[in-house]
Structures are given as C-alpha cells and as structure tokens.
Amino acid sequence: MLFDPAVIEPDIYTVLTADATLSDLLAVDNLPNGYQQGVYAHISPETDPVSRKPPRFPLIVFTREGSFGADQITIGKTRVISTPYYRINIYGMSSGAMSMVQVQSIANRVAELLDGRYVTSTNPCILYKRESTDMVYEDQGGGRVVFCATLLYKTTAQVIS
Amino acid sequence: MKFLLYNNCTVKIGLGAIQSAGTPAAITTTDRTALCTSFRPTRSANFKNVQTLADATDKSLTVSTTGSVEIEINYDGDTGNVNPIFFMKEGYFVKLELVLAEGTPVTQTFTGVIQTASQPVVADDIVKESATIKLGVAYYAGLE
Numbered sequence: 001m002l003f004d005p006a007v008i009e010p011d012i013y014t015v016l017t018a019d020a021t022l023s024d025l026l027a028v029d030n031l032p033n034g035y036q037q038g039v040y041a042h043i044s045p046e047t048d049p050v051s052r053k054p055p056r057f058p059l060i061v062f063t064r065e066g067s068f069g070a071d072q073i074t075i076g077k078t079r080v081i082s083t084p085y086y087r088i089n090i091y092g093m094s095s096g097a098m099s100m101v102q103v104q105s106i107a108n109r110v111a112e113l114l115d116g117r118y119v120t121s122t123n124p125c126i127l128y129k130r131e132s133t134d135m136v137y138e139d140q141g142g143g144r145v146v147f148c149a150t151l152l153y154k155t156t157a158q159v160i161s
Numbered sequence: 162m163k164f165l166l167y168n169n170c171t172v173k174i175g176l177g178a179i180q181s182a183g184t185p186a187a188i189t190t191t192d193r194t195a196l197c198t199s200f201r202p203t204r205s206a207n208f209k210n211v212q213t214l215a216d217a218t219d220k221s222l223t224v225s226t227t228g229s230v231e232i233e234i235n236y237d238g239d240t241g242n243v244n245p246i247f248f249m250k251e252g253y254f255v256k257l258e259l260v261l262a263e264g265t266p267v268t269q270t271f272t273g274v275i276q277t278a279s280q281p282v283v284a285d286d287i288v289k290e291s292a293t294i295k296l297g298v299a300y301y302a303g304l305e
Contacts, residue, residue, distance in 0.1 A: 072287065075167050076194030080235060081287055129285060154285070 004082050004157040005064055007122050009041055012062050012086060015113050022109045026058055028102065044091075057146070058092040058106055068154055082124070082157045085131070088114070090149045098145050100135065107133070107149035114153060124157035169263050172197040172232075174246060177254030180274050184300045188256035188272070193246070196234040198289065200259060202271055204228035204296070204304060228296035228304050230257055230271050236280065236288040247278040247292035254301065255294050270305040274298045 016022060016039045023033040036051040039060045048055045068083035088110055092103035117128040131152045138146045175190035205228060208221035236245060247255070257271040273296040280290050296304040 072198075074195055074235065075170055075172055075197045075200065077168050078195045156285075158287075 004084060004124055007124060008084065008086065008126055008155055008157060009062075009064070011119055011122065011126060012088075012114070013039060013041060015117070016060060016062075016110065019109070019113055022106065022113065025102075025106045025109055026060070028058065058090060058102055060088060060090050060106070060110070062086055062088045065152070079159050081159070084155055084157065086153045086155055088151045088153065090151075092147045092149075093144060094147065095144050100137075100147050100149075103135075103147045103149045107151060110151060114151075123160045125160060127156040127158070129154045129156065163263065165261060165263055169261065170194070170200070171258075171260035171262070172200050173258040173260070174232075174234075175256040175258075176246065176250065177256065179253050180298065180300060181252065185254040188254065190256055190258050193234060196237055197232065198235060199231070199233040200257075201231040202228065202257075202259065202269070203230070226297060226304060228271070228273075229276070230273070230294040230296065231291070232257070232294070233289055233291045236290055238288070245278075245280055245290050247275055247290050248280040249278070251275045251278055254298075255292075257294065271296055272301055272303075272305060 020033070026038040027033045027035055034050065036048040036053070036055060038055070039062070040055070042061070042063045044055050044059060044061050046054060063086070065085040065087045067085060071079050072081040073079050090103050090106045090110065092106070094102070111130065114128045115130050117126070119126040131154045133152070134150045136148050136150070140146055171192060171194045173190035174193045175188040177185040177188040204226060206223045207225045207227055209224045210219050211222045212218070212220040234246065253275050255273060255275055259269045261267045261269070271294065273294040276293045276295040278290065278292040280288065282288050
C-alpha cells in the first residue's frame with residue numbers, strides 16, 4: 001500500500017453507485033435511475049458529468065477527514081494499519097412541509113452498505129466502522145430547507161504483505 | 162555518534178519443546194521482524210549478602226543471573242499462520258534472537274521459557290500477542 005485513499009475512495013464510490021436501491025432513492029420526482037451521477041468525491045461539481053446540469057438534490061458527497069492516528073508499523077518497518085476517516089454527507093431539500101424522510105432513507109441505505117463492510121479483494125483490505133452521525137439543516141428562506149445527514153466512518157486499511 | 166534505530170533491528174523467534182520434557186533440542190529461529198512491535202529484554206543479577214559483623218555496609222555478592230524478555234507481536238492471521246506463536250504455549254522453551262545491525266551485525270540471544278502470554282481481542286483494534294519469557298530456567302544452562 002503506497003497511498004490508501006486511492007483504494008478506499010474508489011471503493012466507496014463503487015459501492016454507493018452500484019446499488020440499485022440507493023439509485024432509486026437518489027432519483028426522486030419520477031426521474032430515471034442514474035439521471036445524474038449523484039455521488040461525488042470531495043465536492044459537488046458545478047455540472048454533473050451525466051446530466052450535464054447542476055446537480056440536483058438529493059445527492060451524496062464523501063470526503064476524507066483526517067486520520068484516527070499515525071499509521072501503525074512494526075520493528076521491521078512494515079506498515080500494518082492506517083485509519084483514515086471518511087465523511088459521507090447526504091444532502092436533500094424540502095419545500096413547504098418540512099420532512100427529513102428522504103434524506104433519512106438515503107442515510108439508512110448508505111449505512112446498510114458501509115457499516116461493517118470488509119473488503120479483502122484490495123490491498124489494503126478495508127474495514128468500515130461508523131464512528132458517529134449527525135443531522136444538520138439550513139433554512140434558506142422562502143420555505144426551503146436544506147438537510148444534511150452526515151455519517152463519519154473510520155476505515156481500517158490493513159496492508160497485505 | 163550515530164544512534165541505532167528500530168529499523169536496523171531484526172527479531173527472530175523459535176519455539177522449542179515443553180520444559181517438563183527436559184533439556185531442549187537445538188531450536189531453530191525464524192525472522193518475525195515484520196510482525197514484532199516491541200522487544201524488551203531485561204537481565205539482572207541476584208545477590209547474596211556476605212556481610213560480616215566487621216562490615217559497616219552490605220557486601221552483596223553476585224550468585225546467579227536472571228532475566229526476562231517482554232515481546233509483543235501482531236497476530237499473523239494469514240492463511241496457514243492462524244495459530245498464535247506464544248499464546249497457549251506457556252511452559253515451552255523459546256529462543257529469541259535480536260540482531261542489531263547498523264554496521265557489523267551483533268546478535269543477542271535469549272533462551273528461556275514462556276511464563277505468561279496474552280492475546281487480547283479488542284473491538285476496533287488489531288489482534289496482538291504479548292508474552293513474557295523467563296530467562297534462567299531448569300534444563301537449560303545460561304540465559305542465552
């Protein structure tokens with residue numbers, strides 16, 4: 001393992017985009033599944049690469065958020081474990097009657113996909129453990145509220161030597 | 162002056178027969194540096210006070226030597242290596258070699274018997290083995 005984010009981030013993206021149930025939840029208002037990419041690394045782009053339009057809610061943005069600590073090594077210099085954190089943010093918007101159900105349903109599905117996920121086909125092997133969750137919202141005026149459900153994952157990346 | 166760093170150390174481990182079987186055969190060691198996270202050898206002398214009535218101070222005389230090695234290794238969970246090295250092997254002879262090499266290698270050898278061994282399994286942490294090897298034991302002359 002030289003640079004574990006290059007393994008972990010594609011795994012998160014693949015898991016979240018390959019799930020049909022999650023695609024259903026992200027395609028609201030009778031839009032077809034996959035009408036936009038909907039899952040983005042680090043930042044939501046100005047233009048979605050699939051729809052060629054600004055991304056619409058709901059959407060998911062995941063990003064690295066530091067590490068639990070320094071990489072663990074042995075006397076033999078073998079890097080054994082690294083523990084980067086990844087934050088999964090699920091954004092949604094509601095107008096009029098406020099409801100978090102949409103965002104909550106997506107967060108539930110993300111949790112089902114990632115909680116305890118153990119990937120052994122990559123080097124490093126990756127174990128996902130959820131550390132905490134939070135829910136924030138911002139009143140944008142005019143009856144519009146943007147919700148964000150956030151899930152913080154500690155990933156344990158184990159080097160196969 | 163140049164200090165020795167951990168990256169110039171090699172740890173080799175070999176397990177022998179149980180002590181109650183008597184004097185052990187020669188023990189072959191295997192390089193476990195890639196698993197080992199700490200290696201703490203200690204040697205000490207036992208004294209007998211041979212002070213006489215005329216002595217105003219203790220007169221300690223070395224009568225024997227003893228010691229121990231505390232070692233911690235990551236559990237090798239790879240296929241074919243799923244058995245612990247020290248845990249559940251208390252009472253077995255062990256030979257440990259520590260090779261210190263920045264220039265010409267210097268090998269320190271420790272031979273003793275596993276006194277205690279633990280293998281804690283803690284959620285969200287790597288599984289490790291910790292063992293204390295008693296040096297200065299029956300059926301084996303010396304500490305090395």
